[in-house]
Amino acid sequence: MTGGRLVGKILAKYGVKNLHTLCGGHIMEIYEGCADYGVRVVDYRHEQAAVFAADAAGRVSGIPGVAAVTAGPGVMNGVTGVANAWRAQSPLILIGGQAPTFLRGKGALQELDHVSVLKPITKWAVQVPDVSSIPDYLSRAFRAAMDGVPGPVYIEIPMDILFSPSEDISALEYSFTRPRASEKTVQEILSAIRRSQKPVIIMGSQIAWSSFKDKVKDIVDKLGIPVFLNGLARGCLGKEHPLLFRFCRKQALANADLVILAGVPLDFRLDYGRQIRDEAFLVRLDLDPEELRRNREGNISEVCDPLSALAGVAERFDNSNRFEKWVDELKSYEDVRRRNSYQEASQDKIPINPLRLCRDLADFIDSIGEKVIIVGDGGDIVGSAAYFLKPTHLGGWLDPGPLGTLGVGAPFAIGAKLEKPDHEVFVLFGDGAFGFNAFEYDTAVRLEIPFVGVIGLDGAWTQIKRAQVPMYGRAIATDLAYTRYDKVVEALGGYGEYVENPSDIIPALSRALEFSRKNKKPSCVNVRIGETEFRKGSISM
Structure with a gap:
């Protein structure tokens, strides 16, 4: 030893x-x-x-x-x-x-x-x-x-x-703790919900580490409150849930009288708290004490497992559909944005509209079943796809997180597939992001780790370029070539296919998945896309 x-x-x-x-x-x-x-x-x-x-x-x-x-x-x-x-x-x-x-x-x-x-x-x-x-x-x-x-x-x-030589020592046991919400906080949140007419819950990545994570659907059902998800929490309510919203968060926060942040930081994604109207009653539940003091203090705040607080409230609360009118109001916002998005996503033009790629990828993944893990590695294309893709379970959506790191795609896919070999793994790449760790396709080929990569090939760092042009009247250092990355993957031993026509997207995905399943190797569908104004003005700082 x-x-x-x-x-x-x-x-x-x-x-x-x-x-x-x-x-x-x-x-x-x-x-x-x-x-x-x-x-x-x-x-x-x-x-x-x-x-x-x-x-x-x-x-x-x-x-x-x-x-x-x-x-x-x-x-x-x-x-x-x-x-x-x-x-x-x-x-x-x-x-x-x-x-x-x-x-x-x-x-x-x-x-x-x-x-x-x-x-x-x-x-x-x-x-x-x-x-x-x-x-x-x-x-x-x-x-x-x-x-x-x-x-x-x-x-x-x-x-x-x-x-150095060592004695054959046994591993020591280790344990860890996460604080649960106090009864005082549970009662205060319960009172706030009973006073509210328009409450909203946003759940973040800390949900995935909660001892109550398997009860999240029951908690949401009992509370009857509209929910938005971000980070690792995506998928915790399944593909569809009557209280899960994707398209109308800004409208919800602008009108809500109660906002409960469950493991969600008030960072750039919520405009440092400015998306929440000043008059709203704010509840902040987080494992990080520093986060509770950042940008805007809550009317109720506690360092705790966020779901432990909501579980305690749910045990004591009977919603009796009391927020039904508010839910219907949000559904009207949701339906308009969804209808407009899917209308644009139905276009058959060439080059392919990015939303068409996002819609077709989502439809194809939906057809496979529940055991799917989706990895997002990119800026603009991943931001658009997040409105269409529907993770089915906790751990079913992986993105870098708030650091915004590019290059996680192939490594995340490999790490996830090794832990969940019975799941299909898909990666949506921006063409810029693909370049960071593209050679990990070699790793996946050598070690027989299958996954399907899909590249939105628009020949640019689009999220930055879109901001440059109106600001400076020109674009510098944001143009890329329309590179045949599918050929790169083929050269490394995987499967590659290039798509220019929207009608070919789903058939190409089907062939890629079939190859990966049969050969235990990764594949790449490289899709030439055009432009969309869907995320105009979305650059974050």
């Missing part, structure tokens, strides 16, 4: 199925432990991709995803993935290599103070001091990643510690 083999043994004990990595001499002893104890070692073409994949694995599986990268450039290449998990509140363990302790400060290969770099964007960043401390530090790392607000942890293990 060595330190590295002990790491593999402990990861297996904690239920980790896959170690996401790019090989390096500092960490290769960990691979031996993983191989011995049944943890699959999944090797990528870039450390950033390995960390992205571990992020997705954590979101889909419910336990921290784990990546291991070598020292120096290996850790630094993974920093963006850690930062993304930090902003997305995603549980992640990054194990970093380091030069041997006896060479510290002597200029060893790839020696760098990684801990200082990672501290601001992790819940805990630490170097393991000796081989006997590995079980303790790993248990503390897993607890930190899951306790309270989920998030990333960086644990560094120098090379000499990984290769």
Whole structure:
């Protein structure tokens, strides 16, 4: 037994199925432990991709995803993935290599103070001091990643510690807690709902980590309050629900007299709280105490599992359809926007309207069934598609989160598929986003990990270009080529198809999915699209 083999043994004990990595001499002893104890070692073409994949694995599986990268450039290449998990509140363990302790400060290969770099964007960043401390530090790392607000942890293990002989020590148990809402808060929210005529609930990613997540539909049904979802909460009410709205959030917040934010930050997505009218009674429920003080204080605020509060209220509240008039009012807004969107999405023109691609992709995915995971990796095309795509379950929608990181697509798909092999995985790429980690198609081909990628090929960084032209009268650094990315995927061993006619979208998707299922390899449908004004003025700062 060595330190590295002990790491593999402990990861297996904690239920980790896959170690996401790019090989390096500092960490290769960990691979031996993983191989011995049944943890699959999944090797990528870039450390950033390995960390992205571990992020997705954590979101889909419910336990921290784990990546291991070598020292120096290996850790630094993974920093963006850690930062993304930090902003997305995603549980992640990054194990970093380091030069041997006896060479510290002597200029060893790839020696760098990684801990200082990672501290601001992790819940805990630490170097393991000796081989006997590995079980303790790993248990503390897993607890930190899951306790309270989920998030990333960086644990560094120098090379000499990984290769040192070790006793065959058992893994330590770890536990974590998340506070439940107080009875006082439950009663105050109950009173606010009883006074309200036009309440709205917005649920965010923290719903996915709640001990009440399996009861969310019952909670919403009992409350009878219109609901909007963002982040990882998308899918928690299934494809359709009479109280789930997608197209009229601004109108709802402009007219609501009560707004309940359940694990939702008042960040750029809600215009820092300005979308909520000043007179509205605001309830803020969040695991992060800092968030409750940001931008606008709530009339009721508590650090808690947000669903625990709503579950407590639902037990005591009989809505008796009392908000039916308000629901109907929102449905009228919803129906107008949906009708206009689907009307534009029905166009047969060439180049293909982006909304047509979004609609056809949504229809095709809907036809497959419930076991589907959708990944969004792009700006404008993903923002448009979010109105059409209908995730069916928690973990059925994966996007980077509020950091807005591009390049998560293929890594997220790989990480998700490995955790849920019985699910079909689709990625919607912007053509700009595709370029970041396109070579992870090579990873998926080599390791036989199937998924279907769909590219909205508009030859531009459209979300930025659309803002540039009216502001400056010209576009700089926002034009791309209409590249045959499908040919790139073919060259890597996957299936590629190029689509220019809207009538060919669904048949191409069908052929791509059939190939991926049959050959256990990824596919790519590269769709040439034109322009739409659907998201005009949507750039966020």
